[in-house]
Amino acid sequence: MSQPATQLSAERLVHAPSAGDEWWRRSVIYQVYPRSFRDTTGDGMGDLPGITRELHHIASLGVDAVWLSPFCRSPQKDAGYDVSDYCDVDPMFGTLDDFDDLVAEARRHDLKIIVDLVPNHCSDAHPLFQAALAAAPGSPERELFHFRDGRGPDGNEPPNNWQSHFGGPAWTRTTDDDGAPGQWYLHLFDSSQPDFNWDSDAVRAEFERILRFWLDRGAGGFRVDVAHALIKEPGLPDWGGRPDGRSTEGFPFSDAPMFGRAAVHDVFRSWRQLVEEYDGDRILCGEANAHPVETMADWVRSDEMHQTFNFDYLGAAWGAASFRGVVERSLAAFDAVGAPTTWVLSNHDITRHSTRFGLGMTGRVNEGGKISDLVVDEDLGLRRARAASLFTLALPGGVYLYQGEELGLPDFLDLPDEFRQDPTFFRTRGERVGRDGCRVPLPWVAGAPGLGFSTLPGSSEHDDAAPTSNAWLPQPRHWDRYARDVQAGDPDSTLELYRRALAARAERGLGLGDLAWLETRPDGTTDVAAYRNGRTVVVLNSGDEPADLPAGSILLESTPGAIDADGRLVPDAAAWLDVEH
Numbered sequence: 001m002s003q004p005a006t007q008l009s010a011e012r013l014v015h016a017p018s019a020g021d022e023w024w025r026r027s028v029i030y031q032v033y034p035r036s037f038r039d040t041t042g043d044g045m046g047d048l049p050g051i052t053r054e055l056h057h058i059a060s061l062g063v064d065a066v067w068l069s070p071f072c073r074s075p076q077k078d079a080g081y082d083v084s085d086y087c088d089v090d091p092m093f094g095t096l097d098d099f100d101d102l103v104a105e106a107r108r109h110d111l112k113i114i115v116d117l118v119p120n121h122c123s124d125a126h127p128l129f130q131a132a133l134a135a136a137p138g139s140p141e142r143e144l145f146h147f148r149d150g151r152g153p154d155g156n157e158p159p160n161n162w163q164s165h166f167g168g169p170a171w172t173r174t175t176d177d178d179g180a181p182g183q184w185y186l187h188l189f190d191s192s193q194p195d196f197n198w199d200s201d202a203v204r205a206e207f208e209r210i211l212r213f214w215l216d217r218g219a220g221g222f223r224v225d226v227a228h229a230l231i232k233e234p235g236l237p238d239w240g241g242r243p244d245g246r247s248t249e250g251f252p253f254s255d256a257p258m259f260g261r262a263a264v265h266d267v268f269r270s271w272r273q274l275v276e277e278y279d280g281d282r283i284l285c286g287e288a289n290a291h292p293v294e295t296m297a298d299w300v301r302s303d304e305m306h307q308t309f310n311f312d313y314l315g316a317a318w319g320a321a322s323f324r325g326v327v328e329r330s331l332a333a334f335d336a337v338g339a340p341t342t343w344v345l346s347n348h349d350i351t352r353h354s355t356r357f358g359l360g361m362t363g364r365v366n367e368g369g370k371i372s373d374l375v376v377d378e379d380l381g382l383r384r385a386r387a388a389s390l391f392t393l394a395l396p397g398g399v400y401l402y403q404g405e406e407l408g409l410p411d412f413l414d415l416p417d418e419f420r421q422d423p424t425f426f427r428t429r430g431e432r433v434g435r436d437g438c439r440v441p442l443p444w445v446a447g448a449p450g451l452g453f454s455t456l457p458g459s460s461e462h463d464d465a466a467p468t469s470n471a472w473l474p475q476p477r478h479w480d481r482y483a484r485d486v487q488a489g490d491p492d493s494t495l496e497l498y499r500r501a502l503a504a505r506a507e508r509g510l511g512l513g514d515l516a517w518l519e520t521r522p523d524g525t526t527d528v529a530a531y532r533n534g535r536t537v538v539v540l541n542s543g544d545e546p547a548d549l550p551a552g553s554i555l556l557e558s559t560p561g562a563i564d565a566d567g568r569l570v571p572d573a574a575a576w577l578d579v580e581h
Helices: 048-059 096-108 127-134 201-216 264-275 293-300 320-335 353-359 378-393 423-427 477-482 494-507
Strands: 011-015 028-032 065-068 085-089 112-117 171-175 181-186 221-224 283-286 342-344 398-402 515-518 528-533 536-541 552-557 573-578
Touching (some): 011 320, 048 065, 048 096, 096 112, 201 264, 221 264, 320 515, 320 536, 494 552
Parallel strands (some): 028 398
Antiparallel strands (some): 515 528, 528 536
């Protein structure tokens, strides 16, 4: 289908083709949240064999790698981000043999397995922390963590004023063997997650051992949790800014004493050298929530990490101007260090983009309270999510997909409080509802018990009158419409849209391509964004009126009917076109 020509004004190149052709420069990586992917044992918890069993579905999307959220041994007080043994699989997910089977199956599908590594903190059940609790102040055992005497009379006040990401103070006081109050220990997250002291050579050696353990088992690399927080400012000075370090007036991110310290880059330089000892082009991807985006690029200089998540894009508001601004700044920042940028719309920590865009809200909607009182237009959210995804999947660089976004899943906003498990909810007494709504188990089979997530007969769906669950979190009953079996083969489904877009992305080499902005409206309207990558032109219309399209053959439309009878792009839609240079 060809469109009538629309006069294009200046074409402005903002990104040249990639300098290299390594797979991670144009990768598509699929995030699996293991406890919510597929349960094969009937205990209501997803597991590694479930991922292995369904890996062909992930491979059929056309991705390059699978990133597994934490599956190591853990008390599960923070969904596995509280690790008690970094070199074993938690029994709820299976065994090390199951991990080996998953790696072998991934190789058959030409996929890499990326392991989630949590180096900033461990579980308070970790043997190293237990040994520190049993040791005396000033001992080598305590030097592995941040133990400090308290302030004020009898040391009753925390050593500084830092606050936990999950609410409340970032310090917890210990109790000595004789029952007397002891020292305090630092935890930027839950009190069950003590921070390691990365000034310790012993800590650095321990994590090099852990890296080698998983690389020797065939891991394709690591996603590094909270990669910006490992090193703290000497003396641990007070901080008057936000607990997450995001810049506020008078408190720029660059001054946050617990984030982005220069010495953290020495850690990742040493890790880069370590992973390069292994064949297969293994990678490091940092969860470096640094601001602004130019600062984030510091983590992907040529001798550090291969990728880092683009949090500015993840938090972008719905709209052409918003997306365009982040894309341009990101490409400029990452091009300056010769690294690919990455694009991500959803993950396990943030309200799914279908719901965010349906609410017309940005950022972490789940950081607020009474989220169940919000009214979301689910159909509008899905239309916008599909348009945003189509806009994203043609961008040069790497892409991360969060499980279920290819099905168009929304958040479970109405999840009853009695089912919530996120420590954020409990530490803030419900003032922040937390992240459970974006972690609900996947729907596989419409009409099946638990929508096919679990092998156990019975319901794992939520009913307002009598909620029951055999899964770790219940699913909304209306999720039948999103089930994978319903969408497979339906040319109008979100699943098939993702498959077609990812196939075209690979065929056209878009991940290693260039980007030039096109202006399609002479009046400078900002509710339309259009760019060219090679012979592919992408147009997004976030306005209220139909938008003109350039001449070319239509490759993809974000929704059926996205192009009207006059050949114009309707509101809340996107399209790909094949054009002549």
